[in-house]
Amino acid sequence: MAAKTIYDYLVIGAGSGGVASARRAASYGAKVAIVESGRFGGTCVNVGCVPKKIMWTAASFADAIPELRGYGFDVKVNSFDWSTVKKKRDAYIERLNGIYERNLEKEKVESIRGLAKFVDPNTVEVNGVRYESKHILIATGSYAWIPQVPGAQEHGLTSDGFFELDYLPKKVSLVGGGYIAVELAGIFNALGTDTTLFIRHDEFLRDFDPIIGKTVMETYEAAGVKIIKGSALKSVSNNGDNIKKNLSMEFEVGYGDKKTLSSFDGFEEVIFAVGRKAHTEPLNLGVTSIRTDNRDYIIADEWQNTNERNIYAVGDVTGKAMLTPVAIAAGRRLSDRLFGNKPNSKLSYENIPSVIFSHPTAGSCGITENEANKRYGEKNVKIYQSKFVNMHFALTEHKQPTVYKLICAGQEERVVGMHIVGKGSDEILQGFAVAINMGVTKSQMDSTVAIHPTAAEELVTMK
Template sequence: MTFDYDLFVIGGGSGGVRAARVAAGLGAKVALAEDSRMGGTCVIRGCVPKKLMVFASEYAPMAEDAAAYGWDISLGAFHWPNFQRKLSAELDRLEGVYNGLLDKSGVTVFAQRATLSDPHSVRLADGTIKSAKHILIATGGRPVRPDVKGAEYGIVSDDIFNLPQLPKSILIVGGGYIACEFACILNGLGVEVTQYYRGAQILRGFDDEARGLICDQMRANGISIHMGTDVIGIEKTDTGLRVEATNGETQSFDQVFFATGRRPNTDGLGLDALGVELGRGGEIVVDHFSQTAVPSIYAIGDVTNRVNLTPVAIREAMAFVATVFEGKKTPVDHDLIPSAVFTQPEFGTVGLSEEEARAAGPIEVYATSFKPMQSSFAGRSDRVMMKLVVCAETRRVLGCHIVAPQAGEMIQLAGIAVKMGSTKEDFDRVCAVHPTMSEELVTLKTPARVA
């Protein structure tokens, strides 16, 4: 059978674009359809603009710190429209880079929605049918609002970058990394931030000691965090949004930001009719090679709800291309993935939390918490944490957790050692770089806990 394309990719995010251009580079005839902006969540409304907002939010304490170091400087007010214009220009530039990469690779791009027609065909929004030997779904996910009265008055993460002005006060609902990151960002930009989370502690699923320290520091920085609290309903008034909470309080805010979860973008793609299996959350069910129950259809990235991180989607794309177009059956490796949470303080983590490791067998925990030199000299009370979770039997480092400025940069490098299976003694053999915060990772000699 003759097809229009060897590969048709639905979705122009990081994973879809990588798969399309690498497959095209191997000689495949490739097309890609994207009904929004090229670059997807990460580039347009996720990682990139969020990190630029993180940078912007970190300047507030610099003048005071500089004074402690002998500098006579002052910092004016943050001007949201100026930052927003620069941000918009940068996102336009990055979108152009993505389009350029596809063009140079010879990928045919359709700037419209595509749905599945049959196992080898897609239907474009203009009614055109295109056939392909292989179809790759990389449509990502989207933020969802909770089912509460007045939820339509709140915003989600997609909206935050397009606000005409920053609110004076905001309620952030949720306790995951998106909620906590934006709580820190907006607090740093001068917004009065309140955070509701229905659980007992923020950042569920991460190391308990690390998330406890982050919560303490967020509160010390002025964020009002309420655990065991959720929204019952929202009422729009002349002065803002009146929020009724499960803790019995009623309070008004200029804005409410829901960071209460995301859902895979599978609605209306025509998957059910073709026999593509979906999970309870609407995610596409795939095997270790990202293949669905329909042999010609594959899926990668957040739409599969495996590990929802941009670098993971890219690695899944590369494994897909190796499997399908290079004849090298390549399963996706989701083990020991380093990640960072861009709160203030920042959090870098790889491997098992102390709690997960303890449940798996005997462990030793090497940990320290201290005031870093730079902020301590400036008179701030900030604390950092370094932790290694070690298997008592094999001596392998099962997890590394860092709460500190630039923790994301540190965990990328520590992740190499953990992925290689390094032991505690391997860490000990490395000479310390002094004076640095990260030297603590190779100078921890006595276990803080044995379990």
């Protein structure tokens, strides 16, 4: 079968990274096509960052109700209508899907609907039609999964399923210790759901500096989230009927010789957030020389090159810094290099800021204390840390903590890590991330006049 069309650039996957790269390539005059089997915008727009932030905002309004009372408002809330929020949220996402498609049309990027599979290193097939391209980008992302435990597949949901819920469960179980599980637990708990979070270790958010996980966990437990540590799921069963769920979960809980089997009952929903897997299976990578790691993520170098000369990979499918802005930045820089006459264009994966939309929010930029000690030597690392109550809570009965930590290295005390927890951390971190990327030192931060009274002023006044 002869190739139907020859392109300069063929992008597989219309998520944030793929769309950004396709549009940038087209802006340079390249002939570009993008292949997508689902909704445009990928995980972030449809079942990730965007709808998650909407639900976090709803939960934040719930958090604010007792705060308003502390400031003298006679507030009474009759109810919360989950279905109304879902309906409006879904309509908002649908509009974003349309914006993605229209922006591609404006840039003259051809959209091809369907699943792509490689026929050879220069050709992919979609719905029986073959397309050839000089350069091919794989940006197919990743997907949530459910462990192979009896009853889990039948009765459990992934984080994707969270966005399909058309009601607010009265009692919910979440399994996982990463930021997705923590974020969903915070949303449910703030909205009044009896929430239990099962984690394998004593801590969650273990990819972040310990100060973040410790502070968020203490705050969650104080807010009523039940956290079951050292837990390994053995089974899920439904003791209810076809109308109402009554899910029971059996866990092995504990460590070493102290493990015991324990049952937890009465859940309306069980949601798994135990990690993600690369979306590579349909691609038929065997006809190429592309290498994957033991988790099926595509191995790509710092230039986004795979070991197939004309095939590249960006975003979650590489398993590296799995964040939407990273995929966008990497995709754009790749197109700058391939089509924009910018041969040195590539993304630096150092000092990438990231935020956890927990309650309260947390953020991190740079390396952890442990990583700093390994890289620079413990004697060359200095830690500045502060814990206080944000003035926002001056008159409220419930007071969330704020904890800030600076990790500095060398005689000049260059800031190599910033880890913050507390109200507004998501917004505060962005500006400081610029400074960290520019190599800011502790003395330079100290020389900056504080904005008073704010929480962020603590970052330029720590001793």
